[in-house]
Amino acid sequence: MTDRNDTLSREKFIEELMRYRKGSVSRRHFLGVTGLGLATGVMGAALPGLRGAAWAQSGIGDRVVLASWPNYHDPANFEAFRAATGAAVDMSVFGSNEEMLAKLQAGGSGWDVFVPTNYTISTYVAEDLIEPLDLTKIPNYDLASFDPRFAEPGTVNGTVYAVSRNWGTTGYAVNTAQTGGKKLTSWKEFWDITMAEFSGRTMVHDYQLTTIGNALKYFGYSFNSVDPKELADAEKLLLDVKPHLFAISSDYQPSMRSGDAWMTMCWTGDGKQLHRDIPEIEYVLGSEGGELWSDFLAIPKGAPHLDAAYALINFLLDPAVNVKEVLFHGYPVADKRVDALLPPEILNDPIMYPAAELLSPLEFGAAVTLTDPGRAELMARFKSA
Numbered sequence: 001m002t003d004r005n006d007t008l009s010r011e012k013f014i015e016e017l018m019r020y021r022k023g024s025v026s027r028r029h030f031l032g033v034t035g036l037g038l039a040t041g042v043m044g045a046a047l048p049g050l051r052g053a054a055w056a057q058s059g060i061g062d063r064v065v066l067a068s069w070p071n072y073h074d075p076a077n078f079e080a081f082r083a084a085t086g087a088a089v090d091m092s093v094f095g096s097n098e099e100m101l102a103k104l105q106a107g108g109s110g111w112d113v114f115v116p117t118n119y120t121i122s123t124y125v126a127e128d129l130i131e132p133l134d135l136t137k138i139p140n141y142d143l144a145s146f147d148p149r150f151a152e153p154g155t156v157n158g159t160v161y162a163v164s165r166n167w168g169t170t171g172y173a174v175n176t177a178q179t180g181g182k183k184l185t186s187w188k189e190f191w192d193i194t195m196a197e198f199s200g201r202t203m204v205h206d207y208q209l210t211t212i213g214n215a216l217k218y219f220g221y222s223f224n225s226v227d228p229k230e231l232a233d234a235e236k237l238l239l240d241v242k243p244h245l246f247a248i249s250s251d252y253q254p255s256m257r258s259g260d261a262w263m264t265m266c267w268t269g270d271g272k273q274l275h276r277d278i279p280e281i282e283y284v285l286g287s288e289g290g291e292l293w294s295d296f297l298a299i300p301k302g303a304p305h306l307d308a309a310y311a312l313i314n315f316l317l318d319p320a321v322n323v324k325e326v327l328f329h330g331y332p333v334a335d336k337r338v339d340a341l342l343p344p345e346i347l348n349d350p351i352m353y354p355a356a357e358l359l360s361p362l363e364f365g366a367a368v369t370l371t372d373p374g375r376a377e378l379m380a381r382f383k384s385a
Contacts, residue, residue, distance in 0.1 A: 064308035074328035095250030096207035118153035119365035150294035150334035162296035168268030187286035203264035208379035224366035272330025289361030
């Protein structure tokens, strides 16, 4: 007897996935109701060579702990990894790089693999919180296949500490059913409409880099500014906006899907997922600029399951696996081997691959923003106001 529905809709799948990620249902329930447990078993039977793949290893233990972002991995791939290696993937979700840094600084995170953003890696190296990678244990990593813009931050002082996972932008998602047909195009409009027609319906990230950075764009300042006067202007805007917000959270999809929120700061993949399922939700890159970023796979110092960590990283870099990740999460990758496997409609998608005129004003996050006390204190005051 099973509670799986053979005609499970996309909306029901997303609902069950959200419940599983929040921990409100068991892994067994999720696999049963979505059919992923059966699919994994069938795949293993149909593909007897699965365990012989380049990433398949035995003797790596029964688990690997991954710290990553919301809505960022295809659960079916994790099930395939478990089927091939015997190691289940336990995932911890975080909402900001500051949160991740604090967890590692405190020690005892229990993580085996984590997903840092480009601008943070030099800080992890300086604080001895990250392992240099043994690339002989990651045969699926082919540096020549990666776009250097998105891969190079993983190398510090000639040593590779992190390998490229994917890249994207930071913009905002807006439910156009609530704008009266008006198209939004700028960060100034984002903040102004929040204090007017969208009062009580807007979400911002629980993440100083993007929330402060996109407030700075209202005034035409750099996304990465640490100038005290410019930060003071951004703080005044954020404090004026605070009473009009629905929430401060980096896990915004449930509220946008339910209609409780109408607009939110948003990363590429979330924008793609929301628009795919609810077409009236559009993804906007502010005309003033904003953030261009790349994320990486890395191993923290003291990872308790080191062999499993390398096996998972190697697995996720397998182009055949990575293409499934892209189709699930909607983030582009910097690996031309994966691009060669993607359908044209993905490669031509304007959310995933924005036009040059929208990309050119964007800035990569700067390392100084991660540890700048002025930005940290501003964010703390904003959240407590």
